[in-house]
Amino acid sequence: MTFTELQLNEALIQAVAKLGFQEATAIQALTIPIILQGSDVVASAQTGTGKTAAFMLPILHQLLIKPRQEGRNPSVLVLAPTRELAQQVANSSISFCEHTDIQVTCLYGGANIGPQEKSLRAGTDVVIATPGRLLDHLIKGSLSLDNITHLVFDEADRMLDMGFMGEIKRIMRKVPNSRQTLLFSATVDESILKQVSGWLNNPTRVGVDTENQAAATVEQIFYSVDEERKRELISHLIGKNNWQQVLIFTRTKNSADEYASELNKDGLATLAIHGDKTQGARDKALAKFKSGEIRVLVATDVAARGIDIESLNYVINAELPYVAEDYIHRIGRSGRAGKTGQAISLVTVDEQWLLEEIEILLDARLVPQWLPGYEPDLTREPKNNRRDSGKSQKQRDKKRILGARTKRRRR
CATH class of the missing domain: 3.40.50.300 (P-loop containing nucleotide triphosphate hydrolases)
Structure with missing residues (x-):
């Protein structure tokens, strides 16, 4: 299935074409239509199968068809367990947004907080963050989550394994209840779902390949x-x-x-x-x-x-x-x-x-x-x-x- 057949915004199709992507991967073909319908999703797929595009492209599509205000607070929040993963997701998202006016900001520890605050003050649509640094900005008042309409947990199992549940609970108290929530990970089991079930609204389960299996390639x-x-x-x-x-x-x-x-x-x-x-x-x-x-x-x-x-x-x-x-x-x-x-x-x-x-x-x-x-x-x-x-x-x-x-x- 091509990205055009998935009925994504033309600006996004141009961006993925420039990146060399024509055919959607299995996880993308399965999840993009569900996300476009507005459903919550719990998705599992092996690493390297295109999970970032699977959640980010349909979210960006929805942003592009809705009016946005200048000096805006973010509409999208993606939580990632490590600085490297946050940067990776942010870089991919910026590439997807090349032909749009959507602004992406990446927040992570170990870096100067000043430039991050400046980016937030200028207005941003998408925030990709590690839990700890996101809390820093919430405490300082440099970020509001009042307008969040899309929330993504990327590599949720690793976030929980790393002991971020306390930080995530504090963040969830700042996020509106009316939102679309997506949980993506290489492995998803019942213990994870039990911990996050209260944050999901009747999610659709999507899985590609057998969980806990090494890639066949x-x-x-x-x-x-x-x-x-x-x-x-x-x-x-x-x-x-x-x-x-x-x-x-x-x-x-x-x-x-x-x-x-x-x-x-x-x-x-x-x-x-x-x-x-x-x-x-x-x-x-x-x-x-x-x-x-x-x-x-x-x-x-x-x-x-x-x-x-x-x-x-x-x-x-x-x-x-x-x-x-x-x-x-x-x-x-x-x-x-x-x-x-x-x-x-x-x-x-x-x-x-x-x-x-x-x-x-x-x-x-x-x-x-x-x-x-x-x-x-x-x-x-x-x-x-x-x-x-x-x-x-x-x-x-x-x-x-x-x-x-x-x-x-x-x-």
Whole structure:
């Protein structure tokens, strides 16, 4: 189905055509007509399937056919869990609005609040924000939500996982009851719906592909390797295959910095991006990665849903995530919009239980390979099985995920 067949405003059709989009994706074809009818929507689809356009295009269409006032307060509010995702949604929205007079403002922490206040004072139609920074503006009085007619929760599951429920409840008290509410996410389960049910009015459920499944366009490869040889193996894979753009995920900020430092020593131009970096540093690292100035970007899960890079082919999990669902979001950075990608995960004997969590989530058997020259030491026992007098770090790690496993089995 084309965007013209979806009966969108001609200015929006021109914008998506310029971006190279002619045919709507499955989630767009399903949700755009429902949103245009004014219904609330709960939609789930894998990453890289065009969720931003699925909710933003019909909302913008509705703005264009209604009269708007000068010096206006926003009509649209999109809540996103991370700065990166907020910026991504804002950039896409600005592109969609190229042939219109609709104004878009992005509000997020870690950046100077002054320019954001100036943009709000000038009048804006669409606000895309992280919960914390939005509350800052509400408290300062630089923003009013009295005119909101469309509210979107983007990646709602991540917002709730990150503990934003308190902030969201405070925001919801400022939003009019008469509005259209849309909830979009890669995964939607009953526990999420239970928490947000009071904010939705008889929503239409829309789903594309099986929830909690990795994208079919991503080839998944697992290598067994000893911890101390992971970095060496990563350098080998990148160098031997001449990969020019590789995104690497780690669990911790320290690991991200350490991998970036060591890979630079191997002659691979690398930068790290994580929560301790300033917003300016993160933006600069991402820009250099997109332009090809650096070859490798190492990231923690804070960036897993906020990095949108066209034709990214390779993702490497240097460390498996503690929460299995994050595996799906990590590898979903490649194989986007129907293109193929490859996700390589390195698994030590101590991470086998994390691999099992992913197997439970995907309902699939994942068998690691041995790469010649990097075979693991089979005499090693998992640290969790050793009779240490005190709790090891891995034991503490395992305890952190037990709650998530129990919660998933109760769904």
